[in-house]
Amino acid sequence: MDDAIFTAGARKTRRPSREEAEAAVRTLIAYAGEDPDREGLLDTPKRVVKAYAELFSGYGQTDEEVLDRIFSEVAGYEELILVRDIPFYSHCEHHMVPFIGKAHIAYYPTTGVVGLSKLARIVEMYARRLQTQETMTAQVSNAIDKVLKPRGAAVLIEAEHLCMAMRGVQKPGASTVTARFTGCFKTDPTEQARFMMMVRGEGK
Incomplete structure (x- = not known):
């Protein structure tokens, strides 16, 4: 799943791995001026990636699947x-x-x-x-x-x-x-x- 190819409009894009996503979150934490190795932030990249899976779960569904019974x-x-x-x-x-x-x-x-x-x-x-x-x-x-x-x-x-x-x-x-x-x-x-x-x- 992590390395799957998904379609964004007419363009095919490689889905980043979980590790790559967590690294990106660490980068954003550092860009904000924080230390990603601080105790309170050590597990934040994992939490954010897990939250994203829920917050953006709509990409894994279709109209027909949701409106599946008339x-x-x-x-x-x-x-x-x-x-x-x-x-x-x-x-x-x-x-x-x-x-x-x-x-x-x-x-x-x-x-x-x-x-x-x-x-x-x-x-x-x-x-x-x-x-x-x-x-x-x-x-x-x-x-x-x-x-x-x-x-x-x-x-x-x-x-x-x-x-x-x-x-x-x-x-x-x-x-x-x-x-x-x-x-x-x-x-x-x-x-x-x-x-x-x-x-x-x-x-x-």
């Missing part, structure tokens, strides 16, 4: 399904600093429905990658369209970016909102309005 026996249910306030933690691809927020997903089923936890899992899969919020919004939307083939889907993500709160402009508390609509949500403004009202708990 239930067709739902008595012909074709109305709106909404899962809101799905919490997530991701990392900005520009500074590798966390951004934290919640996602809201709605869709109109056609041939069947997916388990509600699967919508949370598709958010989790894309959140556990180096991301931009805009890209993540599109990826979640595309996954739902591709696998579920709904009559329409809506994805809204709200997040606070710590790269904006901790560094640079240093404005904690500022939130970013991104949304993507497909199918009937894209063509019918009343469906968009209904989605937004339900996300805010203002209607059904």
Whole structure:
């Protein structure tokens, strides 16, 4: 696994070994002005590499694996399904600093429905990658369209970016909102309005 070749876009890249990754963490510790051989930091490279395996585990999954079971026996249910306030933690691809927020997903089923936890899992899969919020919004939307083939889907993500709160402009508390609509949500403004009202708990 450590020496595997993985694809980044159209480019193939060798995956560094665990030892190489730990050495890189030691270098960053020294670059920050610390002594990587200090007692409290001796095991930090191992901990960071282990944490990265969890924080970026989304690279090892696909849309089809996460949305792997569609239930067709739902008595012909074709109305709106909404899962809101799905919490997530991701990392900005520009500074590798966390951004934290919640996602809201709605869709109109056609041939069947997916388990509600699967919508949370598709958010989790894309959140556990180096991301931009805009890209993540599109990826979640595309996954739902591709696998579920709904009559329409809506994805809204709200997040606070710590790269904006901790560094640079240093404005904690500022939130970013991104949304993507497909199918009937894209063509019918009343469906968009209904989605937004339900996300805010203002209607059904």
